[in-house]
Amino acid sequence: MASLEYRTFTFRTVNSSPIELDLVRDTSVPTSSVSPKTLVFFHGGGLFSGNRRSRFPGLPLQLLLQRGWTILTADHHLLPESQVEDMVNDVKHLETWILKEGRQLGLDPELIAVAGSSAGAFVSCLALASWTKLRPRAFYSLYGMLHTESDWYGTVKDESTSFAGLPVSSLLAEHFEQYFVPGNKPVWHDTTEMTDPRGRVRLFMWLLKEGKISSMITSSLNAATGKNSPSDLITSSFPPTVAIHGTADSVVPIEDSRALVAALSRAGVENQLVEVSGADHGIVPQDRYHAEIEKSVDLLEAYI
Incomplete structure (x- = not known):
């Protein structure tokens, strides 16, 4: 039976926090x-919700932990109080911390992969495009939210729509x-749950319902990077990539992962895409x- 050990470290300080x-x-x-081997993992939550321990570990990470991997999972700034530029600064500070502190903690900077689930794959692309010294050996995208300029994120949804079983009504x-x-303080560690009708998880889904995600994220990403899509950040410097995505995903369409692998190609x-038939x-x-x-x-490990 797994016995997980968590060791917590500060990698950035903002206004003494x-x-x-x-x-x-x-x-x-x-x-x-x-x-x-180490997996640097970024959590999901649409860029608006979640924290470094939310939706963790999940089967993919459990399998890696059972194989002796170390998982490094970090908080990052969240929209709408912050912007993508703040996330870029977060991942840059994280790179510095890994290079400075990693070896003392048993991490090998030469044997690192980057992963993200849902919006965490978006943050992974920010890291891969921003890091200048750390060169991960692989990228693992789990149902990644990576085509945020598409119509899905920019159109109002019909009231009969549901997101992972949650009626948009x-x-x-x-x-x-x-x-x-105006003036809300920045947030980077959200603990609200899907059941909270006013929580940040549902904030993302309401924005998705209203078709506001595309404009909010695209403008913020462009201001930070000059690019309009995570796919635009991809260059030949990106590492070999494994993506996995359900064909029936009602929150992040599988077209996001198809756009990712097309850009990588x-x-x-x-790159390799594992499409999971019928999965949301x-x-x-x-299981x-x-x-x-x-x-x-297995594909991820083969790249490392």
């Missing part, structure tokens, strides 16, 4: 089996006015799709 990361290891894995504008008050970067967002219940998820983990 720490932004933190966790190093996670499975202490039940025999020391002789421990790998020097339950998402009411008055529940989210609090997030757009145009840049001459090796998060590829849940993950049902164990074979496909394990295949994606």
Whole structure:
């Protein structure tokens, strides 16, 4: 049985407040089996919600932990109080921390992969495009939100639509006015749950319902990078990539991952997409799709 050890560190300080990361290891894995490989993982949440421990570990990360990997998972600034530029600064500070502190903690900077689930794949692309000294060996995109300029994120949804089983009719504008008050303090660690009708998870879904995601993210990304899409950040310097995505994803369409691998192919970067037939967002219940998820983990390990 897994026995996870979390060690928490501060990698950036903003206005005297720490932004933190966790190093996670499975202490039940025999020391002789421990790998020097590290996965730098960014959480999902649409860029508006979540934290370094939310939606963790999940089957893909469990499989890597069981194989002796170390998982490094970090918080980052969240929209709408912050902007993509703040996220870029977060990942730059994270790079500096890994290079300065990593070896003392048993991390090998030469054996690192970057991963993200949903919007975490977006943040992964920011890291891969921003890092100048750390060169990850692979990128692992889990149902990545990577085609944010598409019509899906920019059109109003019909009231009969549902997102991962949540009817959009339950998402009411008055529940989210609090997030757009001028002068709100920046947020980088959100603990609200899907069940909270006024929580940040539903804030993202309300914005998706209203077709506001595309304009908000595109303008913020452009201001930070000069690009309009995460796919525009991809160059030949990106590492080999494994993507996994459900064909019935009702939150982040599988077209996002197809756009990712198309952009990688145009840049001459090796890539593989594992399409999981009939799976919704998060590829849940993950045990049902164990074979496909394990295949994606095997492909990732092959790149390292």
